[in-house]
Amino acid sequence: MTINDFLLMRHEIMLVLIALILLIVDLNLKPTQKPWIIPVAMVLFIIHIIVGFLPAPEGTLFGGMFRSTPLINMMKNVLNIGVFIIMLQSYTWIMKPENREKMSEYFVLMFSTLAGMYFMISSGDFLMFYLGLETATIPMAALAAYTHHQTKSAEAGVKLILSSALSSGILLFGLSLIYGSTGSIYFTDVAASFGAAPMQVLAFLFFFSGMAFKISLVPFHLWTADVYEGSPVNVTSYFSVISKGAASFILILILYKVFFQLIEVWQNVLYIISVLTMVVGNLFALRQKNMKRFLAFSSIAQAGFILLGMMAGSQMGMTSVIYFVLVYIFSNLGAFGVVSAIEAVTGKVEMSDYNGLYRTNPRLSLLMMLAMFSLAGIPPVAGFFGKFFLFTSAASAGYYWLVFIAVLNATVSLYYYLMVVKAMFINKSDEPIAFFRSDNMTRAGLLLSAVGIVVIGFWSQVYEMINNLSVGLF
Amino acid sequence: MNILTLFVLIPVLTTLAIGFTKNMKQTRLVSAVGMSIQLILAAILVFMYLGERNAGNTAEMLFTYDALWFPSLNIHYAIGVDGISVAMILLTAIVVFAGIFASWNMDFLSREFFISLILLATGVFGFFISIDLFTMFLFYEVAVIPMYLLIGIWGSGPKEYSAMKLTLMLMGGSALLMVGLLGIYFYSAPSGGQLTWNLLEISKITIPIEMQRFLFPFTFIGFGILGALFPFHTWSPDGHASAPTAVSMLHAGVLMKLGGYGAFRVAIFLMPEAAQEQAWIFLLLTSISVVYGAFGAIWQKDLKYINAYSSVSHCGLVLFAVLMMNQTAFNGAILQMISHGLMTALFFALIGMIYGRTHTRMINEMGGLMKVMPFLGVVYVIAGLASLGLPGLSGFVAEMTIFFGAFQHTDSFHRILTIMAISSIVITAVYILRVVGILLLGPIKDDHYLHLEDAKWHERLSTVTLVIAIAAIGIAPLWLSDMINVSLGPIVDKISITGFQFVSLF
Numbered sequence: 001m002t003i004n005d006f007l008l009m010r011h012e013i014m015l016v017l018i019a020l021i022l023l024i025v026d027l028n029l030k031p032t033q034k035p036w037i038i039p040v041a042m043v044l045f046i047i048h049i050i051v052g053f054l055p056a057p058e059g060t061l062f063g064g065m066f067r068s069t070p071l072i073n074m075m076k077n078v079l080n081i082g083v084f085i086i087m088l089q090s091y092t093w094i095m096k097p098e099n100r101e102k103m104s105e106y107f108v109l110m111f112s113t114l115a116g117m118y119f120m121i122s123s124g125d126f127l128m129f130y131l132g133l134e135t136a137t138i139p140m141a142a143l144a145a146y147t148h149h150q151t152k153s154a155e156a157g158v159k160l161i162l163s164s165a166l167s168s169g170i171l172l173f174g175l176s177l178i179y180g181s182t183g184s185i186y187f188t189d190v191a192a193s194f195g196a197a198p199m200q201v202l203a204f205l206f207f208f209s210g211m212a213f214k215i216s217l218v219p220f221h222l223w224t225a226d227v228y229e230g231s232p233v234n235v236t237s238y239f240s241v242i243s244k245g246a247a248s249f250i251l252i253l254i255l256y257k258v259f260f261q262l263i264e265v266w267q268n269v270l271y272i273i274s275v276l277t278m279v280v281g282n283l284f285a286l287r288q289k290n291m292k293r294f295l296a297f298s299s300i301a302q303a304g305f306i307l308l309g310m311m312a313g314s315q316m317g318m319t320s321v322i323y324f325v326l327v328y329i330f331s332n333l334g335a336f337g338v339v340s341a342i343e344a345v346t347g348k349v350e351m352s353d354y355n356g357l358y359r360t361n362p363r364l365s366l367l368m369m370l371a372m373f374s375l376a377g378i379p380p381v382a383g384f385f386g387k388f389f390l391f392t393s394a395a396s397a398g399y400y401w402l403v404f405i406a407v408l409n410a411t412v413s414l415y416y417y418l419m420v421v422k423a424m425f426i427n428k429s430d431e432p433i434a435f436f437r438s439d440n441m442t443r444a445g446l447l448l449s450a451v452g453i454v455v456i457g458f459w460s461q462v463y464e465m466i467n468n469l470s471v472g473l474f
Numbered sequence: 475m476n477i478l479t480l481f482v483l484i485p486v487l488t489t490l491a492i493g494f495t496k497n498m499k500q501t502r503l504v505s506a507v508g509m510s511i512q513l514i515l516a517a518i519l520v521f522m523y524l525g526e527r528n529a530g531n532t533a534e535m536l537f538t539y540d541a542l543w544f545p546s547l548n549i550h551y552a553i554g555v556d557g558i559s560v561a562m563i564l565l566t567a568i569v570v571f572a573g574i575f576a577s578w579n580m581d582f583l584s585r586e587f588f589i590s591l592i593l594l595a596t597g598v599f600g601f602f603i604s605i606d607l608f609t610m611f612l613f614y615e616v617a618v619i620p621m622y623l624l625i626g627i628w629g630s631g632p633k634e635y636s637a638m639k640l641t642l643m644l645m646g647g648s649a650l651l652m653v654g655l656l657g658i659y660f661y662s663a664p665s666g667g668q669l670t671w672n673l674l675e676i677s678k679i680t681i682p683i684e685m686q687r688f689l690f691p692f693t694f695i696g697f698g699i700l701g702a703l704f705p706f707h708t709w710s711p712d713g714h715a716s717a718p719t720a721v722s723m724l725h726a727g728v729l730m731k732l733g734g735y736g737a738f739r740v741a742i743f744l745m746p747e748a749a750q751e752q753a754w755i756f757l758l759l760t761s762i763s764v765v766y767g768a769f770g771a772i773w774q775k776d777l778k779y780i781n782a783y784s785s786v787s788h789c790g791l792v793l794f795a796v797l798m799m800n801q802t803a804f805n806g807a808i809l810q811m812i813s814h815g816l817m818t819a820l821f822f823a824l825i826g827m828i829y830g831r832t833h834t835r836m837i838n839e840m841g842g843l844m845k846v847m848p849f850l851g852v853v854y855v856i857a858g859l860a861s862l863g864l865p866g867l868s869g870f871v872a873e874m875t876i877f878f879g880a881f882q883h884t885d886s887f888h889r890i891l892t893i894m895a896i897s898s899i900v901i902t903a904v905y906i907l908r909v910v911g912i913l914l915l916g917p918i919k920d921d922h923y924l925h926l927e928d929a930k931w932h933e934r935l936s937t938v939t940l941v942i943a944i945a946a947i948g949i950a951p952l953w954l955s956d957m958i959n960v961s962l963g964p965i966v967d968k969i970s971i972t973g974f975q976f977v978s979l980f
Contacts, residue, residue, distance in 0.1 A: 418641065421623070
């Protein structure tokens, strides 16, 4: 294995290594020393992030099964940053007595699913893609059931694994049809011989439905709310940010790379699905009282917006999707960070518990407000730029009415995001959440997301860099 | 540094400075200093602008600055002003200045209040200096969103409902606007070449007419919602009535002008062909706004609702004039925006001050206030007279110009609508004089009112500033109307309207 091969696969190799090191370290720690796992995991992951930013070569491995380009590397870097913030934000929760004994498992499971997602993003054929998918999914179910002594968490794990199994089945059926109609599972071969024959369209639809489960697009979203609500907050934020972001990256890569011949078909499919996703996600989010469910449904609606960017089928579309996911990571982690900090200290997760929060915890409230504005797409925070560019790329393909529907939906979503702001700033409460200080790790995580929310929009170089990397796609 | 960038920078720095203040006194002092600098700067800008023009500079926009922001989408931070934007900036600076002093005793979460208020002003200033559609849109939304907190936290009455209604309706407007702007961008180079967001560059080309037909309603209604276009005006009375004093002032005085200005600068300027085709629909709607708003004001008993409905009527007149599509009417529209901005800000300031003393806004419960607070009473009468268009005050100048412009259309459709709109002057007189009669004159209805104090120094400063501005425009409108008129030249050329002559009334 040459250094170049390592650089191509560095994310995956590093992650697997880190997971193994953590397991070994964990074996040698006495129960009282368990918290050492956290700094070890942090340091290793920071090294992993830094290695990720080394210059990225372009190339394939294993006869085309695995490929990497600067763009793919960039996607992984984006996700790495998100995972790092989640690790910081989980500190208080993971230090709780009931979680101490299985501390290393949290990190090992998280890194395994991440490695699975990276294999998916880098896959050059459907076999690697499917292997990555399963590697990502199964530890994810274990993560959802992490606090298995709670019924809800255990239930979330089972729900996730069952619905994933179903979606994998559908997806596999699509893949077998693809293989049947083209005689190959390699992306390049499939792309070359794929047309719009009825069977191929059918194959695409099955494949797309499988993916839609992963990104929780309507009508394949039904598992989302229960799993999000049942899982521990930090796992939920991992699902709704990292897992969704990775799935969006994979979907757009495969749509652009493999199914580009079918663009007219998938544009129509995406049109319908994105409208459904935005509308249904919003309608459900409107009525949520539990912050986790609320963020779950709002993240369904956000997925609908991501589809808008994909529809352009151009460099601009690719850029806007990656950029939006980056912005979304920071904004959503800002929101989840606050929810998790509050839940870890007080155990409160209802929206009504947030009444009067600004009086007692002004900084948390301000960050939450920034995150809500960013998710709603209000300037001057980053979310505005993210949404605007998604809409721009949809309009570049002439979908003006779709943009209109989407912006109207963004307005509806503003309503429920403002409800949170209203609770914190306007509503009065007899017993607001008392003032508390989070630990430094959590605060660092919150600060990182706040900086991201404020800076990324104005900092146009970020967008331009993504745009330059997206050139090589076609 | 470019002088225009300062208009965004100073408010931002002021809000940052407010973040470090310890108590209300420091907070309001910092805000007052910041906005005074802004007002002085605006005055300097007017002189610099007039100086440049007198020196023979005929460029369409002056003090331009252009920095590439997002190269791949050709988004620039492009700023520049012409006579119209200079006038609007001056208006904004005056109203914000007066607003700070009108909310001098804001003791509930004062830091947050002034920060949100000045943030709103930042958006407005940024909007008026932008010549790039993207930055324009960005500043537009920056100006809208602090309203939610301002009304929701510091408002009165059904404040949460009003705040939400206002925010959602205005954001719905920006949904329309977004489609319009994106469409303009993607058709900004119909014969190939680089797409652009730059207002001036787009004005040099002609957007394909079939796209104009599609995009014009989006853009016009998008801006029109903020300009209280019937039937999308319903956010306005509720919002204004619930908002705290300074916010009503700023919102009716300045923010609603963003709608008129945008409808003129973007919708009509860039898509004149579609505007001419579709003007009749919107003319009907705006005429309804004008008359309906005036009638609405008659029936109200709450001072703020009266003024809010009268704002619907007056702002309707702005859009009405803009749709008349000739130079005189355009000139009138801009004058009306400034005149209404000043006078409605004055009204809301006075209502806030009266409410602060009597703790009611219902006109039936008050009476004879002139005897106990003569200063506020006199100023109220001045504001009322300006509103009903008394010569010598700003309202007359603006409305006469508009109606002269409108009457240049000789066909009966325009004539009838113009006559309808003119009739609103009479209705305005009815509700203004009725309020003056009940509120200020007549017997004092409540003994408590006998002990009320007249205006304090900061209230006097706030109102006198506005009165001076109103009188200055009323008595010497020429400098303003000329400044606007010169800048209308290129716009009228682009729209290529023939058959109308410019009538200078003053």
